[in-house]
Amino acid sequence: MGTWQPGQPVTADSTPPLPALPQSPAMRGYAELARRVEALGFRHLAEVLRPPAAATASPLFSFSPSVQGDDGFLVLDGLWFPARGGLWRRMDLGCLRETGRRWAASGDPRAVDVAAVLDTLETVLRDDAAGLRRIVLWQLCCLLQDGGKPPDAERAAQLGVHRLEATLLARAVAEGFPGPGAGRDAAEEICEVWPGHRLRHALALAARLPADPADHALARVLRGLRAEADETERLRREAAALRSQGRARACAAAWLAVARRAADDPAARTGLLGAAADADPDTGTDIDTGTGTVSDPGIGTGTGIATATAAGIAAGAGTGTGTGTGSGTNSPPPRARSRVSATVEDRTVRLRWDPPVATTPGARRRIAAFTYRVFRFPEGAPHEAVEVPVTEGAATAVDPAVPAGYWRYAVLPELAGRAACVPRTTAPVALAPPPGQLSGVAVPDGVRLRWRADEAAVEVRAVRLAGPGLPAAELLCGRAGAVDRPLPPGMYRYAVSCCYRAPDGGQLWSGTRTVTVHAPVWPSPVRELTTRRTADGVHISWSPPPRGRGRLVRWRGQPVAAGEDVTALLFPDGPRDEQDHGNGDGHDHGDGHDHGDGNRPDDPPRWPSPGTPHGSPQESPDGVPEVHGPDCAEITVPPRAWARMTAVSVLEGRAVAGASVVVEHPGTVTGLVARRLDAGRAEVRFVWPEPTVLVVLRARATGPGGGHTERRVSRSRFLADGRAALAVSADEQHITVAPLPRPDAVVVASGAAEALLPAVPAAPPPPVGPAPAAGKLRRLRARLARAVRPRRWRRHRPAGAHRARRRI
Numbered sequence: 001m002g003t004w005q006p007g008q009p010v011t012a013d014s015t016p017p018l019p020a021l022p023q024s025p026a027m028r029g030y031a032e033l034a035r036r037v038e039a040l041g042f043r044h045l046a047e048v049l050r051p052p053a054a055a056t057a058s059p060l061f062s063f064s065p066s067v068q069g070d071d072g073f074l075v076l077d078g079l080w081f082p083a084r085g086g087l088w089r090r091m092d093l094g095c096l097r098e099t100g101r102r103w104a105a106s107g108d109p110r111a112v113d114v115a116a117v118l119d120t121l122e123t124v125l126r127d128d129a130a131g132l133r134r135i136v137l138w139q140l141c142c143l144l145q146d147g148g149k150p151p152d153a154e155r156a157a158q159l160g161v162h163r164l165e166a167t168l169l170a171r172a173v174a175e176g177f178p179g180p181g182a183g184r185d186a187a188e189e190i191c192e193v194w195p196g197h198r199l200r201h202a203l204a205l206a207a208r209l210p211a212d213p214a215d216h217a218l219a220r221v222l223r224g225l226r227a228e229a230d231e232t233e234r235l236r237r238e239a240a241a242l243r244s245q246g247r248a249r250a251c252a253a254a255w256l257a258v259a260r261r262a263a264d265d266p267a268a269r270t271g272l273l274g275a276a277a278d279a280d281p282d283t284g285t286d287i288d289t290g291t292g293t294v295s296d297p298g299i300g301t302g303t304g305i306a307t308a309t310a311a312g313i314a315a316g317a318g319t320g321t322g323t324g325t326g327s328g329t330n331s332p333p334p335r336a337r338s339r340v341s342a343t344v345e346d347r348t349v350r351l352r353w354d355p356p357v358a359t360t361p362g363a364r365r366r367i368a369a370f371t372y373r374v375f376r377f378p379e380g381a382p383h384e385a386v387e388v389p390v391t392e393g394a395a396t397a398v399d400p401a402v403p404a405g406y407w408r409y410a411v412l413p414e415l416a417g418r419a420a421c422v423p424r425t426t427a428p429v430a431l432a433p434p435p436g437q438l439s440g441v442a443v444p445d446g447v448r449l450r451w452r453a454d455e456a457a458v459e460v461r462a463v464r465l466a467g468p469g470l471p472a473a474e475l476l477c478g479r480a481g482a483v484d485r486p487l488p489p490g491m492y493r494y495a496v497s498c499c500y501r502a503p504d505g506g507q508l509w510s511g512t513r514t515v516t517v518h519a520p521v522w523p524s525p526v527r528e529l530t531t532r533r534t535a536d537g538v539h540i541s542w543s544p545p546p547r548g549r550g551r552l553v554r555w556r557g558q559p560v561a562a563g564e565d566v567t568a569l570l571f572p573d574g575p576r577d578e579q580d581h582g583n584g585d586g587h588d589h590g591d592g593h594d595h596g597d598g599n600r601p602d603d604p605p606r607w608p609s610p611g612t613p614h615g616s617p618q619e620s621p622d623g624v625p626e627v628h629g630p631d632c633a634e635i636t637v638p639p640r641a642w643a644r645m646t647a648v649s650v651l652e653g654r655a656v657a658g659a660s661v662v663v664e665h666p667g668t669v670t671g672l673v674a675r676r677l678d679a680g681r682a683e684v685r686f687v688w689p690e691p692t693v694l695v696v697l698r699a700r701a702t703g704p705g706g707g708h709t710e711r712r713v714s715r716s717r718f719l720a721d722g723r724a725a726l727a728v729s730a731d732e733q734h735i736t737v738a739p740l741p742r743p744d745a746v747v748v749a750s751g752a753a754e755a756l757l758p759a760v761p762a763a764p765p766p767p768v769g770p771a772p773a774a775g776k777l778r779r780l781r782a783r784l785a786r787a788v789r790p791r792r793w794r795r796h797r798p799a800g801a802h803r804a805r806r807r808i
Contacts, residue, residue: 446485
């Protein structure tokens, strides 16, 4: 059986050729139309085109209930529905309007929504007479292919197809209609995207479709798409050639044409931004530097801040821009009129622009409909552009928290989602934020500065600008702060700036932040404490400091270095005489002490009452009596306790720590018990003598020429094990356990514990008994000889054999 071809005679075994199925619905808005039809409860559009019977009177023209016993429709050669008298009527514009009137007269609640669908189909018919048949046939093919079973005539008939075409349609679908997947989705979406300005997306969809489709509608779409892609590629090459020739404005116009054709292509946008930046580099941009921050650094006058020396900073406080080595202030670059202005405020850039100039009424209407997009990208790197939010309804934009570096901003007008003209770009805007949270606080004999530098800063410079009788000087500083000492009392002013790396490898200095700090008179610390053991404790003395009054304080927290400010610890609620002045960002703490130092005690030390007279005893809460004199103190520490005594100098409400000493009174070792584990080891148990951290175990043989062993045991190990082992000899041992003092402590002597470990007992001699008698010994030997004598082996005879022998 062969397939019949045109021009050949029809034979009995000839079969008609398979119909050509559509490869795309070729309709813009098909997805929305399919959703609306499905929401109305129809399987496909042919069911929409067959309205229910009228609720009242029958119209003059109506469909017959049956045509040759089958009321299905034909779809392979046009869309035909059965009519009265066994005739067929093609679904054209007139029939579609008649269908709408029948739906309106049917009284069906879906009539209103169906009318909207029919209006869409009427638009399809006006554009393409075969468009309605294409959409219905595409839907039928999808339903047959997606049913979960191979397409057959029965299922086609159930969908409403006349049996004359059901078999051919099922065979054609089974032969080559694509199943659900990326190919079918691309066929349905291609006309949603193209014709349009999303060229990149359209080309991605076309790559999933047949390269040479048999469907003439899809082939026409793909031809137009490829022609547009070729033209876009030609414009790209032309833009590259124009840029190499130095024709920046023509290059920008070529990239604009590319961007309008491929609005969804990031490479087109990158080329347009780069060409716009090159198109008018000398147009410049009005850049307002705000207060103390960097202005436009890239036009004619160089980059950075003219502060190469401390004297230069002192002369001009580092508020200018430009390059130089001897002066702190340079003139800003001349401003050029531009349509885009940028205002730099610390880490924020504010943009403002004027709309394009219109010369005709039509252009004014188009410009009024413009929307604007703002992009920020590093100088010379438009491919790293990021979009900046634009204030709705205003020609302004604010870009907060801009990283440090050189940046360009481009304002791109758009109309209907496409670039309307070449964007306007700013000149390079230098973002070099000065250090934030600058504060200064007085410390003993100097000033401590603290700030927070930007992560991109490669260097920080701090300079002392003014002081009583001192020249300007640059400080040795770190990334987060600096200390300036020694300083005489007075008011000091400091300037701090940050350095960043420029795109060309040079340096870009920020503006400066200044702070003024008052350095008051501080007491001198006590440099040395002299200790002497007494019968009841320790006598501590010191030399009076040159400035201030020295006192001895029991220090309960972490030890502090000599010369450190402890005013806030001793007087947590008291005011400070010095004043801190900061003009940075309002983050000065105002309490007069450094908040960043983690070397602070957990509990403030006890400060003796000012009303206590010198020389009178004072009992601390821990039972440490103190007797103070002008330059000495008597300290008594109870057993099993210790105390850190720190000398503190006080002057006009300020306190400075001095030398420290630890007084320790370890407890006596009690409960000592020693026992042998074996001949060479002994176990020792006792009550640990607090606050000792080490004890020494000694074992000495009591006999003449005895050996001596020693071992040190830490507190943590002993408390974990509950005992300690010691190597000993077998002789009697004298065990001693004594606490070891701290290396830096003055120890009040305490007794050691002693115990006697007995020697290992000697092995007992073998037992000695009476000798056995001579007769007994002979009998014992004879018994043993018989026991070991070999036995004679005789032949085994069965029972009763000897009796039988006698009888014979």
